Amino acid sequence: MKRKSLPFLAVNLVCWIAGVNAVSAETLRVRQNEVAEWRARSSRTYADSFQEVTLDALVTLGDGREMRVPGFWAGRHEWRFRFSSPTTGRFLFRTVCSDANNAGLHERRGVIEVRPYRGGNPLRQHGPVQRSANGRYFAHADGTPFFWLADSWWHAMSSRLTQEGFKTLVADRLAKGFTVIQFAVANPCDIAPFDDRGGNAAGHAWTKDFGTINPAYWALTDQRIEYLVEQGLLPSIVGTWGYYLRFMGEEKMTRHWRYVMARYGAYPVAWILCGESRLPWYPLIGRGDDGYQQTLRWTEVGREVAGENVFGRLVGIHPGPPLWFHDAPYEALSDYSFIDVYYGMGGHGGGEEYAQLARCLKTMAAWRAKNPGKLSLIGELCWEGMYGGNCGPFMQRVQFWGAVLNGASGHCYGADSLWQMNSRRRPFGESASGFTWGNWPWEEAMHWPGSAHVGVGKHILEQFEWWRFEPHPEWLLATEEKDGRGLIAAAAGIPGEVRVFYFAKKTKQKLLQLESGRQYHGTFISPLDGREYPAGPPLEADAEGSCAVPRGPINQDWVLVLRPR
Numbered sequence: 001m002k003r004k005s006l007p008f009l010a011v012n013l014v015c016w017i018a019g020v021n022a023v024s025a026e027t028l029r030v031r032q033n034e035v036a037e038w039r040a041r042s043s044r045t046y047a048d049s050f051q052e053v054t055l056d057a058l059v060t061l062g063d064g065r066e067m068r069v070p071g072f073w074a075g076r077h078e079w080r081f082r083f084s085s086p087t088t089g090r091f092l093f094r095t096v097c098s099d100a101n102n103a104g105l106h107e108r109r110g111v112i113e114v115r116p117y118r119g120g121n122p123l124r125q126h127g128p129v130q131r132s133a134n135g136r137y138f139a140h141a142d143g144t145p146f147f148w149l150a151d152s153w154w155h156a157m158s159s160r161l162t163q164e165g166f167k168t169l170v171a172d173r174l175a176k177g178f179t180v181i182q183f184a185v186a187n188p189c190d191i192a193p194f195d196d197r198g199g200n201a202a203g204h205a206w207t208k209d210f211g212t213i214n215p216a217y218w219a220l221t222d223q224r225i226e227y228l229v230e231q232g233l234l235p236s237i238v239g240t241w242g243y244y245l246r247f248m249g250e251e252k253m254t255r256h257w258r259y260v261m262a263r264y265g266a267y268p269v270a271w272i273l274c275g276e277s278r279l280p281w282y283p284l285i286g287r288g289d290d291g292y293q294q295t296l297r298w299t300e301v302g303r304e305v306a307g308e309n310v311f312g313r314l315v316g317i318h319p320g321p322p323l324w325f326h327d328a329p330y331e332a333l334s335d336y337s338f339i340d341v342y343y344g345m346g347g348h349g350g351g352e353e354y355a356q357l358a359r360c361l362k363t364m365a366a367w368r369a370k371n372p373g374k375l376s377l378i379g380e381l382c383w384e385g386m387y388g389g390n391c392g393p394f395m396q397r398v399q400f401w402g403a404v405l406n407g408a409s410g411h412c413y414g415a416d417s418l419w420q421m422n423s424r425r426r427p428f429g430e431s432a433s434g435f436t437w438g439n440w441p442w443e444e445a446m447h448w449p450g451s452a453h454v455g456v457g458k459h460i461l462e463q464f465e466w467w468r469f470e471p472h473p474e475w476l477l478a479t480e481e482k483d484g485r486g487l488i489a490a491a492a493g494i495p496g497e498v499r500v501f502y503f504a505k506k507t508k509q510k511l512l513q514l515e516s517g518r519q520y521h522g523t524f525i526s527p528l529d530g531r532e533y534p535a536g537p538p539l540e541a542d543a544e545g546s547c548a549v550p551r552g553p554i555n556q557d558w559v560l561v562l563r564p565r
Contacts, residue, residue, distance in 0.1 A: 028110065032117040033124040033141075035084050035266045040095070042077040043104030049073045050213045050259070054098045055105055057081040059112070062089050067310055071095070072262035075215035079105055082266035084311070085114045086127045086141045121232050122146075128268035129234055130314060131340055135373030137409050137467040145467040148377065148410025149458045150180035150236060151451070152419045154275070155188045157221050159200045160421035165442070166224055169418075170231055172446050177455035181228055182236035182272065182379075182412060185221060185260060187244040189275055190282075190420070190437075197420075206256075210248050213259055225264060235269045239305075242274040242320065243281040245294060250301055257305045265311045272343065272379075273302050276320030277332045292330050299333045306338035316341035318379050322359070336374070342367045343379025343412065348386040348437070353395050356382060357487060361406050368407065375409040384450040385416030385438060396450030397527045397557060398487060400457045401502035405490035407471045413454045418445040449528075456530045460559060461500075468494050475499060477510040499562040501549075502527070509549045511562070514541035518564055524552055525559040538565060 030036040038057065046052045055071030071081035085091065090113050097106035117124045127141025129148075138146040151173050156166065173181065186205030188198050198204060202216035228235045239260050245253050261271075277298045280290045302317075309315060317339050319332030333339065344364040346356035364376040381399055382391040400411050417440035424441045461469075475491040489509055493499040499520075503509065514520065522535030535550045539562065552558040 029113045029115065030084070031115050031119075031124070032088060033084055033086055033127050033268060034117070035082050036112045036114075037080055037082050038093075038110065038112075039074075039078060039080050040108060041104050042079060042102055044099065044102045045077070048212050050255075052099075053102070053105075055079050055081065056096045057083070057093045058096060059083060059091050059093045061091065062087060069093075069310060070258055070262035070265075070308060072259055073213070073215060074219070077104075081262070083112055084266040084268075085112075088114050088116055090114075121230070123229060123232055123234065123268040128311075128313065129270060130312070131373070131375060132467070135375070138375065139467075146179065146234075147458055147462060147466065148180055148412075149178050149454060150182045150410070150412040151178050152380065152383070152412060152414035153181055153183045153421070154238070154419045155197065155421040156181070156183040157185055157200060157224060158188065158198055158421065160197060160423065161442070163223075165423070167227070169442070169446060170228065170233065173451075174231060174233065176452055177458045178233070178413075178451075180234045180236050180270075180410075180412075182238065184238040184241060184275060185225075185264075186217075186256070187240040189241045192281075193244065193247050210252055213256070218259075218263055222263065225267060225269070229267055229269075235264070235267065236272060236316075237264060237269050238272040238275045238318065240274055242277045242279060242294060242298060242318075245274070245297055245301065246281060246290075250297060253301050254304045257301070258308050261305070261308045261310075265309070265313060268313075270314040270316065270341070271305075271309070272316045272318050273305060273339075274298060275318045276345070277317055278330065279320035295330060295332060296334055299335050302333060302338055303335070314340045316343050316379075318343040319345055321345055321347050336367075336371050339371075340374055341409075342371070342374070342376040344376055345378075345380045347382075349382040349391040349395070350387050351390065353382045353391055354398075354487065357399055357402055361402060361408075361487070364403075365407060377408040377410045377412060378403045379412045380414060383414035383416055383419070384448050385440060385445060388438070393448065393450040393453050393528075394557065397453050397457065398504045400454045401527065401559070402487045402490050402504070404457070404461065404466075405469075405471060405492040405500065405502055406473075407492075411454060411457075413451060415442075415445045415448055415451060416440065418442040453528055457527055459530055460525050460527070464498055464500070465494065469500070470494075472499070472513075475511060475513055476501065477512060496564065501560040501562070502557070503549065503552070503560065504557050506552075506555065510546050511539070511541075511549060512546045514539075514545045514547060515564070516541050516543055516545050520562045521565050522550060523561045524550075525561060526554075527557060527559050535560065 028036050050073050057069045059067045069081050074080050092111050095108040100106050126144040129138050129146050132139040138148045191197050200220050202220050203214050205217045225235050239257050278291045278295045317332050344360045346360040367376050382395050384396050416438040422441050469492045472491045476489050488505045490502045519538040519540050522539050524533040533553045539547050541547050
């Protein structure tokens with residue numbers, strides 16, 4: 001009889017813990033990979049709640065271990081913590097406040113009931129995204145492969161983008177096949193601290209001069225992050241741009257990151273420690289070794305941040321471009337032990353698009369070799385529309401195929417003006433405290449063809465078991481121009497099953513290491529629209545295992561798929 005009454009007592013205990021007006025029992029009944037939120041009111045008043053008090057919840061997991069979940073100040077006297085689980089069950093918790101005399105926050109006890117998820121949202125059906133078991137691709141918690149195709153909206157949490165515009169962009173990117181949206185959750189790039197372009201309707205993430213956190217800013221940010229998750233898009237959260245460390249210092253930056261993780265760690269998100277870790281605030285570029293010192297400081301902050309990553313979300317680093325004013329390049333961080341993903345970056349073009357891509361691909365390959373079992377992809381490079389449209393849709397295709405067929409674990413696309421959320425009503429504009437790359441409105445930039453072409457590329461690869469692909473440059477005569485100016489072709493696939501080639505340029509190319517005497521069925525697929533064309537009669541290798549590349553049906557770049565007959 002006592003056992004039968006336990007669920008009833010547990011539910012009523014939750015109501016008693018938080019107070020009927022603050023949270024109902026149903027609030028803490030959630031499904032797998034959904035977020036349960038506990039709320040309580042502080043019984044004491046503080047001059048600065050964020051700086052003076054910390055709150056944690058100790059959640060007992062199914063195996064008996066205690067998980068320390070950070071809580072956060074939500075404004076006035078309100079505090080919260082958020083929890084999610086990929087497994088079902090009943091999870092007991094108790095809270096620990098740094099002020100043990102605060103009866104409203106300290107030693108509160110309750111239970112969270114997690115039920116099975118029945119729905120079609122991939123982030124909830126299959127769980128958060130992480131590294132695959134073999135460390136070669138992204139996968140959901142249940143092992144389902146995840147194709148990482150991100151769009152870059154650095155200023156998307158600011159008031160430069162309306163809520164209506166935000167939903168319009170989400171719908172467009174979903175329709176094109178994007179799976180990830182990367183953005184700065186506070187302190188976005190290329191503006192000085194507290195520039196009006198960085199805040200939302202509630203102000204900035206911090207109060208003036210980084211005095212304390214501003215919960216009202218974050219409450220509005222919650223709405224957009226939750227909407228992305230509801231639509232099945234993975235939020236890739238840049239906690240801050242790298243140069244803000246100069247203004248905030250290590251201690252405040254660490255507290256800032258604890259707050260970010262406390263608010264969003266229970267959601268299926270990915271973290272980027274900072275944007276451009278080795279690029280200092282642009283008025284200081286070229287003055288001494290400030291950028292190098294910045295990477296050392298970010299390494300120390302990163303170690304602290306990793307310790308707060310209790311839900312085990314992916315942690316990445318966005319290094320910034322190579323710094324041309326140093327005699328020797330230096331790493332994005334001095335220690336990558338806590339990093340899961342390297343978001344390779346080069347310059348944005350300016351007539352050197354192919355060389356920058358080639359350097360970026362080599363850097364990513366070198367990083368993977370030094371950090372086995374970890375992932376790398378192009379995080380930011382020659383974005384569409386940069387330099388007055390110099391980096392057009394063709395360059396977006398070259399970058400996508402050059403990266404994914406050379407071992408990248410996905411791809412990040414970007415469009416000039418869209419990343420900074422220019423609009424017809426609010427162009428970015430030049431100012432004393434910030435720099436603009438272009439003033440096209442995002443309402444136009446969202447329709448630039450490159451965004452559709454990278455989605456086509458993802459769709460083509462999803463016809464195969466792409467997660468089993470490995471780079472095979474030896475299947476081609478050459479993959480770069482002799483003078484190193486750029487990629488002309490790339491190859492990857494599964495030996496004995498399928499070979500996928502991308503030809504950026506019309507060259508006298510040869511297919512190598514084919515099985516002599518065996519025939520291959522070839523199909524050309526247009527990377528512009530995904531249409532398929534037969535490659536003619538079956539291909540057959542000569543005695544040396546090679547054959548000429550068949551002529552494409554139209555004079556453009558092509559994807560060629562070979563399958564043994």
